[in-house]
Each structure stands twice: as C-alpha cells, then as structure tokens.
Amino acid sequence: MTIYDISKMAGVSIATVSRVLNGNTNVTPKTKKKVLDIIEQSGYTPNAFARGLGLNSMNTIGILCADSSDLYLAKAIYHIERNLRAGGYNSILCCTGYDLENKKNSLNLIISQKVDSVIMVGSSFIESQDADNQYIRDAASQVPIMLLNADFDCPNVYCTLCDDFKAMQEVTLNLIDSGIQDILYLYNSKSYSGMKKLTGCQSAFLMRDLPLDKKYQQLFSGSRDDIDGVCRFLNQLREKGLSFHAVICAEDMLAIAAVKYARMNRLEIPSDLSVIGYNNSLLTICSEPELTSVDNRLESLCQQLVKTLIDTLGGNEMPQKTIFSGELVKRGTTAF
Amino acid sequence: MTIYDISKMAGVSIATVSRVLNGNTNVTPKTKKKVLDIIEQSGYTPNAFARGLGLNSMNTIGILCADSSDLYLAKAIYHIERNLRAGGYNSILCCTGYDLENKKNSLNLIISQKVDSVIMVGSSFIESQDADNQYIRDAASQVPIMLLNADFDCPNVYCTLCDDFKAMQEVTLNLIDSGIQDILYLYNSKSYSGMKKLTGCQSAFLMRDLPLDKKYQQLFSGSRDDIDGVCRFLNQLREKGLSFHAVICAEDMLAIAAVKYARMNRLEIPSDLSVIGYNNSLLTICSEPELTSVDNRLESLCQQLVKTLIDTLGGNEMPQKTIFSGELVKRGTTAF
DNA sequence: ATTGTAAATGTAAGGGCTTTCATAAAGCCG
DNA sequence: CGGCTTTATGAAAGCCCTTACATTTACAAT
Numbered sequence: 135m136t137i138y139d140i141s142k143m144a145g146v147s148i149a150t151v152s153r154v155l156n157g158n159t160n161v162t163p164k165t166k167k168k169v170l171d172i173i174e175q176s177g178y179t180p181n182a183f184a185r186g187l188g189l190n191s192m193n194t195i196g197i198l199c200a201d202s203s204d205l206y207l208a209k210a211i212y213h214i215e216r217n218l219r220a221g222g223y224n225s226i227l228c229c230t231g232y233d234l235e236n237k238k239n240s241l242n243l244i245i246s247q248k249v250d251s252v253i254m255v256g257s258s259f260i261e262s263q264d265a266d267n268q269y270i271r272d273a274a275s276q277v278p279i280m281l282l283n284a285d286f287d288c289p290n291v292y293c294t295l296c297d298d299f300k301a302m303q304e305v306t307l308n309l310i311d312s313g314i315q316d317i318l319y320l321y322n323s324k325s326y327s328g329m330k331k332l333t334g335c336q337s338a339f340l341m342r343d344l345p346l347d348k349k350y351q352q353l354f355s356g357s358r359d360d361i362d363g364v365c366r367f368l369n370q371l372r373e374k375g376l377s378f379h380a381v382i383c384a385e386d387m388l389a390i391a392a393v394k395y396a397r398m399n400r401l402e403i404p405s406d407l408s409v410i411g412y413n414n415s416l417l418t419i420c421s422e423p424e425l426t427s428v429d430n431r432l433e434s435l436c437q438q439l440v441k442t443l444i445d446t447l448g449g450n451e452m453p454q455k456t457i458f459s460g461e462l463v464k465r466g467t468t469a470f
Numbered sequence: 471m472t473i474y475d476i477s478k479m480a481g482v483s484i485a486t487v488s489r490v491l492n493g494n495t496n497v498t499p500k501t502k503k504k505v506l507d508i509i510e511q512s513g514y515t516p517n518a519f520a521r522g523l524g525l526n527s528m529n530t531i532g533i534l535c536a537d538s539s540d541l542y543l544a545k546a547i548y549h550i551e552r553n554l555r556a557g558g559y560n561s562i563l564c565c566t567g568y569d570l571e572n573k574k575n576s577l578n579l580i581i582s583q584k585v586d587s588v589i590m591v592g593s594s595f596i597e598s599q600d601a602d603n604q605y606i607r608d609a610a611s612q613v614p615i616m617l618l619n620a621d622f623d624c625p626n627v628y629c630t631l632c633d634d635f636k637a638m639q640e641v642t643l644n645l646i647d648s649g650i651q652d653i654l655y656l657y658n659s660k661s662y663s664g665m666k667k668l669t670g671c672q673s674a675f676l677m678r679d680l681p682l683d684k685k686y687q688q689l690f691s692g693s694r695d696d697i698d699g700v701c702r703f704l705n706q707l708r709e710k711g712l713s714f715h716a717v718i719c720a721e722d723m724l725a726i727a728a729v730k731y732a733r734m735n736r737l738e739i740p741s742d743l744s745v746i747g748y749n750n751s752l753l754t755i756c757s758e759p760e761l762t763s764v765d766n767r768l769e770s771l772c773q774q775l776v777k778t779l780i781d782t783l784g785g786n787e788m789p790q791k792t793i794f795s796g797e798l799v800k801r802g803t804t805a806f
Numbered sequence: 807a808t809t810g811t812a813a814a815t816g817t818a819a820g821g822g823c824t825t826t827c828a829t830a831a832a833g834c835c836g
Numbered sequence: 837c838g839g840c841t842t843t844a845t846g847a848a849a850g851c852c853c854t855t856a857c858a859t860t861t862a863c864a865a866t
Contacts, residue, residue: 148817472821519821
C-alpha cells in the first residue's frame with residue numbers, strides 16, 4: 135500500500151495525498167475529507183523511510199548516556215523521551231559506557247543515523263571545560279547538541295543544567311552555620327557537575343573564612359553502587375585519623391553508604407554524623423533516617439531541554455545556557 | 471557526499487560501492503581496498519534513509535516499556551540496548567505509561583516507524599493470558615514481537631521470562647519449612663508475573679497441606695514508590711487483626727517499605743518479621759538489614775531475548791518461549 | 807463576457823540507496 | 837587458443853515519498 139494506491143482510490147494525484155498527509159492548507163476540505171477517509175479505511179501508513187528521504191528527517195532525536203540503568207540517568211531519559219514524544223519526536227537511545235573512545239564512536243554512529251539532534255544526558259560527557267572535547271564540536275557542526283547537566287561553550291551546543299555550585303554552597307553553609315566544621319566531601323566522579331559541587335563546598339569555607347583541607351575532599355574511585363566498598367573507604371579514612379561529623383555526598387547512593395557506615399560504627403545520625411545526598415532520588419526515602427538531599431530539578435531540566443531543542447529545530451534562536459537552581463530538601467540525616 | 475561521489479572518485483560504479491559497503495563478496499580485493507580507502511579519506515557515511523528505503527529496514531528495534539525510570543525496567547532496557555547495539559541494531563525507545571489505550575497507540579506508532587521488531591519490556595503488557603490483547607496480535611502480524619517477563623501464546627510473539635512461579639514457590643517453602651506459616655504476600659500489580667508469583671506462593675501452601683487464606687494475599691493499589699503509603703497499608707492490615715510473621719513482596723521496593731514498617735513497629739527482623747523482596751535489585755543492599763530477594767536473571771533474560779530476536783530476524787526458526795530459573799538470594803531479612 | 811488573481815491540483819524531478827539483469831573480464835580445460 | 841564457466845562490474849529500474857513548478861479551476865472585479 136503506497137501513496138499511489140491511495141491517490142488512485144481517492145481519484146486525486148499523489149501530490150494531493152501528500153499535502154493532506156502533511157497538513158498543507160491548500161486542499162479543499164472536500165478533497166481532504168475524501169483522502170482521509172480512504173486512508174482511514176485502507177489503514178495506510180506512509181513509509182517512514184521514503185518520508186525521511188524526502189524530508190531529510192525522520193523526526194528522531196538521539197539520546198546518548200553513559201549508563202541508562204543509573205537511577206538518575208534513567209529518570210532523565212524517561213522525562214526526555216516523554217517530552218520529545220509529546221512534541222512529535224522519536225528517541226533513539228544509545229548507552230556509551232564511561233569510556234571516552236566509546237562515547238566518540240557512539241556519537242558518530244548515532245549521527246550517521248541521521249537524527250535531528252543529539253541529547254547527551256549526564257555530566258560525565260564533559261570532564262573539563264578546557265579539554266578539547268573535539269568530538270562534541272565536530273558533532274555540533276552537523277546537528278544541534280543538547281547537554282543535560284553539563285556546561286560547554288561551543289556553537290550549536292545548548293546546555294541545560296542545575297547550579298550545583300550554588301546548591302552545594304548552600305548545603306555547606308547550612309552545616310557550618312549549624313556548628314559543624316569537619317565536613318567530608320565525598321564524590322565519585324570528576325565530571326563537570328562533580329567538580330562544580332566540590333568547588334561549591336570550598337566556596338562556603340572561604341565565605342566563612344575557614345581553611346580548606348584537601349583531606350576533606352575524597353574521591354571514591356570504585357563504583358558508586360558498591361556500598362560496602364564505600365563503607366570500607368570511609369572506615370579507612372577514619373582509621374587514618376580523619377575526623378568528620380558530616381559527609382556531603384555527590385550522589386544519594388554514596389550517602390546511603392555513609393548511613394550504613396554510621397550504623398556499622400554505632401554513630402548516631404544526625405547527632406554524631408550528618409549525611410547529605412544529592413539528586414533527591416527515591417533512595418532518600420529508602421534510607422533510615424531519610425536522607426537530606428539536594429533536588430536538582432531533573433524534571434524541569436528535561437522539560438526545558440526538550441523545549442529548547444524543539445524550538446531550535448523550529449528555527450528559533452534559543453539561549454545556549456539555561457540554569458536552574460537546586461533546592462535543599464531537609465530530612466532526617468541532618469539537624470539543621 | 472553521496473555514493474555517486476565515491477563511485478566517481480574510485481572510478482567504479484555505484485553498484486560496486488554499494489557492494490563494498492554491504493560486504494558483498496563478489497568484489498576484487500583490489501577494488502574493495504580502493505573504495506574503502508576513498509570512503510575513509512572522504513569521511514563518507516551512507517544516507518541512512520536511502521538505505522532504509524532500499525533495504526526496507528534501518529536495523530532498528532522498538533523498545534516499548536511502561537516506565538523506563540523504573541529501576542528494574544531501566545536495567546532491562548540498558549541490557550537490551552547494549553546487546554542490540556552489539557548486534558548492529560539501534561533502539562528506539564517509547565515509554566507508554568500504564569494506560570492500555572496509550573500502549574496500543576504507542577505500539578502502532580512505533581511500528582509505523584518501520585522498526586524491524588518490537589520488544590515489550592515488562593510483564594505489565596500482559597494482564598491476562600486469555601484477555602484479547604488483540605493489539606499485540608495485530609502487531610505480531612507485521613513484525614516479530616518480543617516479550618520480556620511475560621507469556622503470551624501467539625504466532626510471531628517470542629517470550630523470554632523467568633519462572634516466577636517456581637521461584638516464589640521455593641521462597642514460600644523455605645519460609646514454611648523454617649516454621650513460619652502466617653505469611654503475607656504483598657503485590658502491587660496484576661501483571662502477568664505478579665499473578666504468577668501469587669500462584670507460586672499458593673502452590674507452596676498446597677504442597678504442605680496448609681489452608682489458603684485470601685486475607686494473606688494483599689494487593690497494594692497505590693504507587694510502589696510510595697513507601698509511606700505501603701507502610702500505612704501494612705499498619706492497617708495489622709490493626710484489622712491480621713497477624714503475619716513474614717512478608718513476601720512482589721518487588722524489592724515493597725520490601726523496603728516492609729522493613730520500614732517493621733522498624734516503625736519495633737519488630738525485629740528477621741526474628742519478628744521476615745521480609746523477602748523480588749528482583750534482587752540495588753535496593754536489596756540499601757536496606758538494613760540487607761534484603762533477601764529473588765534474582766530473576768534479568769541480564770541473562772535480556773541477552774537471550776536479543777539473541778532470539780536477532781536470530782529470528784536472520785530467518786532462523788526460534789523457540790517461542792525461553793524460560794530461566796530464578797535464584798533465591800538469602801540475606802539478612804530472613805532466618806532460613 | 808473578459809481578464810486577473812488566488813487557490814487547488816497535477817506532473818515530474820529528485821532524494822540516495824539496493825539490486826536485478828546484462829555485459830565484460832577472468833580463469834579453466836583440453 | 838577456442839569455448840566454457842565463473843566472477844567482477846556496470847546500467848538502470850525500482851523503493852516511496854516530497855516539492856518545485858506547471859497547469860487548471862474558481863471566483864472576483866471590470
């Protein structure tokens with residue numbers, strides 16, 4: 135069943151059928167109805183490939199992410215997909231893993247699929263602002279690139295992110311002002327937002343004229359999901375003589391581990407140890423006591439990102455950077 | 471840059487270039503090298519749409535799932551995507567939500583995108599074996615349909631699932647044989663696997679000549695992620711006089727709530743209350759004590775599903791049902 | 807009725823690939 | 837070296853749309 139069959143049945147030319155199909159206005163209501171009726175009856179669906187060839191687009195967006203099984207990224211993908219679909223776009227998904235070479239290959243591969251744009255989900259795609267990241271620049275010369283939770287200055291690259299710096303600064307100030315100064319910052323990735331959070335913490339110390347001590351900034355290099363590993367890591371720090379009464383974690387999962395660590399060491403939360411997570415994920419309420427965490431507005435970010443994308447594809451000039459503010463959600467693992 | 475440009479540069483016809491591109495053997499090694507070199511130099515990529523039009527396929531598989539942000543489904547999608555890509559296929563994702571009408575529309579929509587097959591992830595797509603599920607039959611007449619964690623008899627529908635019945639039977643037998651008989655089965659979905667798990671529990675009671683009591687089979691109809699809601703639900707049951715010393719949950723998240731319920735009521739786990747989850751997700755180790763759960767072999771399921779799919783598309787006759795056995799993973803919330 | 811203008815419709819040329827079929831080259835044998 | 841089969845290559849016909857452009861129709865103004 136092709137457009138020719140429809141045109142014959144309706145007694146019109148294929149051009150007219152095509153116009154009806156594409157919502158072109160220059161069609162008599164009568165003709166339009168006739169064609170639509172035939173299409174309805176016959177159950178005809180236009181061939182997406184031919185359409186793609188003609189229009190040079192299949193209204194498809196590539197979604198790149200390191201690991202779509204990650205709780206946070208999965209949520210992001212979910213919201214992005216829903217918003218895209220609501221806007222008439224399909225999503226083709228590609229999980230790259232954390233290896234740079236794979237990321238490059240995946241990006242090229244997905245672009246060769248002729249997507250209209252690529253959304254890169256997660257700050258791990260930008261390890262550093264000044265690194266070359268040439269592969270992203272190359273991609274951006276072909277289609278608009280949307281970054282979620284990362285910042286990168288480049289034409290045709292659009293960033294939608296949460297101000298992690300400010301959020302972490304606020305968190306840290308809250309702790310300091312409640313009388314805690316030996317605060318451990320625990321992170322597990324040198325990604326763009328991982329570093330922003332770190333500098334946010336530091337800035338709070340500077341604001342209060344407190345000294346910075348690198349010992350209180352610890353990178354856990356194993357898998358974040360290895361709770362026992364994180365516990366051991368914290369134990370080792372303590373055994374080395376590091377004393378801390380609060381742990382600020384770059385992710386909720388790390389905070390879950392910190393809570394476990396506290397329980398193993400019979401530390402009362404929050405009196406002996408305050409714990410703060412990040413992302414305000416479902417994990418916050420799985421914990422006992424429930425986790426204080428930072429909500430980084432994932433849903434709004436995704437919504438805005440897709441809006442920017444669709445408007446950009448529509449030919450509108452859009453801002454290249456959109457920044458939301460995070461919100462500190464206070465729960466049982468802190469006393470402030 | 472088209473295949474014509476390449477053919478000119480290489481001094482061959484476009485047919486030859488096409489043959490090289492598609493791995494056709496009837497090309498002189500010399501010619502092949504020449505063409506490949508030119509392609510390499512010029513950075514040419516074949517136009518995916520034209521390719522799709524010619525081959526009537528873009529090597530793309532549709533992935534349908536109710537909610538890709540669900541921890542379990544997200545993991546499934548992740549593994550499926552990776553296996554598909556390794557096999558040379560792209561994945562287009564579509565989240566349908568739990569509304570039947572949306573599921574139907576999404577399925578049609580994704581098929582109109584000319585995917586080679588559709589993978590329906592999650593047992594929620596099959597509410598009952600004898601329900602019409604006509605929309606799936608219709609789809610299956612167009613492309614092979616793969617079901618993960620669901621069972622449905624229909625030509626061109628392939629099911630890959632875990633034997634939830636047997637796994638739950640084993641779990642229940644373990645509890646019974648360790649001396650616990652007032653066992654609550656808590657589930658939150660009448661999906662295919664939700665019901666299988668239920669009958670698995672029941673069968674264990676029958677095997678031990680114990681009476682079945684419907685009061686001990688409770689459907690929580692709210693969102694599984696509403697931990698407090700689940701806690702309240704359990705409290706209400708207790709207040710109504712239902713006494714139970716074990717809770718078998720259809721999902722880990724429910725079990726997390728059960729643990730919280732125990733803590734609120736100062737019940738010791740596992741001495742006062744045994745708790746068992748399902749899926750063996752990350753949540754099991756977030757819990758304190760860690761959750762006993764059933765591993766339903768998600769990764770193997772996904773791998774097998776994709777293998778079956780690719781072989782089917784390759785023209786091989788494949789079994790329509792592949793069933794794995796779950797594994798009971800004993801942790802701190804049970805004493806057996 | 808006549809012309810002019812706008813709206814509706816049709817024709818045909820792509821869009822970039824695959825693939826059939828015809829042809830040319832190559833390899834083989836006696 | 838002729839005649840055969842096999843292999844490599846090319847020409848051209850699709851695949852099914854969109855759309856620029858040509859043509860026809862409708863309708864208002866004169």
